[in-house]
Amino acid sequence: MSDTDRIVTQAEQLEHAFTIQPEAYVSADYARLERDRLWRKAWLQAGREEDIPAPGDFVTFDIGDDSVIVLRGDDGGLRAFHNVCTHRGRRLVDTPAGQRNTRGQRRNFICGFHGWTFDREGQCTFAQHREDWQGALTAERTALGKVSVDTWGGWLWINLDPDCAPLRDWLGPIPEMLDPFALHQMRCRWRKWIVFDCNWKVALEAFNETYHVQTTHPEFNVFGQFRGWARNHGLHTNIGYEAPKGQEQDQAKLRLGAGDDPRLSTAEMQVYTWENANTNTTRTLVDAALRLKDELPAGTPAAEVSAHWLKSAREADARRGVHWPVVDPAHVAKSGTAWQVFPNFQIGHAVNNMLCYAARPFGDHPGQCIFEAAVYELYPAGEAPATEWEYTPAEAWPPVLQQDFANMRAVQQGMKSGGFRGTLPNPYMERAIGSLHMNLARFMGAGAPRNLE
Numbered sequence: 001m002s003d004t005d006r007i008v009t010q011a012e013q014l015e016h017a018f019t020i021q022p023e024a025y026v027s028a029d030y031a032r033l034e035r036d037r038l039w040r041k042a043w044l045q046a047g048r049e050e051d052i053p054a055p056g057d058f059v060t061f062d063i064g065d066d067s068v069i070v071l072r073g074d075d076g077g078l079r080a081f082h083n084v085c086t087h088r089g090r091r092l093v094d095t096p097a098g099q100r101n102t103r104g105q106r107r108n109f110i111c112g113f114h115g116w117t118f119d120r121e122g123q124c125t126f127a128q129h130r131e132d133w134q135g136a137l138t139a140e141r142t143a144l145g146k147v148s149v150d151t152w153g154g155w156l157w158i159n160l161d162p163d164c165a166p167l168r169d170w171l172g173p174i175p176e177m178l179d180p181f182a183l184h185q186m187r188c189r190w191r192k193w194i195v196f197d198c199n200w201k202v203a204l205e206a207f208n209e210t211y212h213v214q215t216t217h218p219e220f221n222v223f224g225q226f227r228g229w230a231r232n233h234g235l236h237t238n239i240g241y242e243a244p245k246g247q248e249q250d251q252a253k254l255r256l257g258a259g260d261d262p263r264l265s266t267a268e269m270q271v272y273t274w275e276n277a278n279t280n281t282t283r284t285l286v287d288a289a290l291r292l293k294d295e296l297p298a299g300t301p302a303a304e305v306s307a308h309w310l311k312s313a314r315e316a317d318a319r320r321g322v323h324w325p326v327v328d329p330a331h332v333a334k335s336g337t338a339w340q341v342f343p344n345f346q347i348g349h350a351v352n353n354m355l356c357y358a359a360r361p362f363g364d365h366p367g368q369c370i371f372e373a374a375v376y377e378l379y380p381a382g383e384a385p386a387t388e389w390e391y392t393p394a395e396a397w398p399p400v401l402q403q404d405f406a407n408m409r410a411v412q413q414g415m416k417s418g419g420f421r422g423t424l425p426n427p428y429m430e431r432a433i434g435s436l437h438m439n440l441a442r443f444m445g446a447g448a449p450r451n452l453e
């Protein structure tokens with residue numbers, strides 16, 4: 001095989017051992033090119049629909065040098081504009097220091113520099129001494145720059161490329177796989193963000209495989225094995241756990257604890273997860289797991305424990321007005337635990353809760369990123385808590401996430417080492433990493449994984 005034959009261009013090649021050079025993680029030139037070749041071309045998850053329910057509601061989203069205003073129009077539809085005044089380029093809506101974004105309600109956007117004013121359609125409705133331009137201030141010249149916007153899954157998606165293909169084309173099989181989970185009905189329980197000292201890919205790759213669980217989160221080893229698969233779907237991937245025959249649903253998030261008595265180990269795993277991660281479960285699921293030992297006899301087969309646990313939690317939620325969607329068990333199994341939406345968003349879905357991660361560059365430094373995590377669940381109508389993005393220092397995150405953080409910083413340091421020869425991801429359990437870089441290289445023209453002989 002020649003050297004160029006080994007460049008990974010097809011998903012099938014990721015089934016064989018591969019290596020990725022550190023350039024994509026540590027090079028300042030690569031990071032700068034990502035702005036033009038990736039971030040200005042890709043569909044990006046930019047916020048949540050329920051954050052802007054009424055006409056005039058808006059939220060800003062910053063990605064590298066670019067900032068976007070996503071706005072609910074008077075007709076209820078969405079608009080998105082570059083957050084830059086057309087007069088002399090002032091950022092139109094400021095983000096207060098220490099805040100992730102700005103959210104609010106406006107009839108007009110008035111620039112703080114000279115007062116040019118823009119309506120909800122992005123049209124300039126007022127420019128002081130307009131006559132001084134002798135007619136040159138046309139609507140076209142003064143309107144805010146348009147950004148493509150669409151919705152899926154309850155999220156706002158933007159694309160800075162005016163000629164981009166539709167969001168649905170970008171998402172590929174994801175809506176078909178995740179629409180049954182009715183993600184748009186979930187609301188945030190918490191959402192936290194942090195500026196982290198690692199590349200955005202290092203951050204995502206701390207969460208898109210389960211190979212690290214046994215070492216990084218050793219407390220989970222008593223609850224079972226966390227061997228998992230990863231599958232490519234064009235731009236995207238999904239991951240899931242391996243599960244014994246007859247317990248296929250355990251490939252997904254709501255899985256049993258291992259051991260002689262799954263009634264007890266499931267309850268222990270649920271309590272541990274609730275207290276130390278505050279993700280991937282809900283109070284209802286924890287309580288239903290704690291009831292298992294009273295509701296089922298010792299020796300109940302694992303598959304029956306699983307079915308009882310989920311039925312009991314589903315019924316408890318229904319009694320308080322929280323209705324889980326019904327998803328075919330085979331579909332639940334196939335959908336796994338999480339989807340990696342190219343380039344920078346991960347949806348860890350279940351029928352009644354989800355955990356989502358996103359990472360993007362902070363400025364154009366290859367060694368810094370904005371990392372975000374949001375936990376969602378189903379709430380009774382009108383009872384979802386009002387949450388905001390909370391800047392949270394590393395030591396204030398749930399302990400399980402801090403374990404992951406410790407790797408992120410250290411990986412970035414390690415990959416800068418002159419003695420590092422490139423990563424060696426597990427071609428089975430860490431295939432999502434290979435897929436990310438294979439697809440990234442299609443945008444960047446560099447950085448593709450290479451198969452090892």
Ligand code: FES
Pocket residue numbers: 085086087088089090111112113114115116
């Ligand atoms: S830069 Fe906005 S009004 Fe002058």
Ligand SMILES: [Fe+2]
Pocket residue numbers: 206207212213216217404
């Ligand atoms: Fe982890």
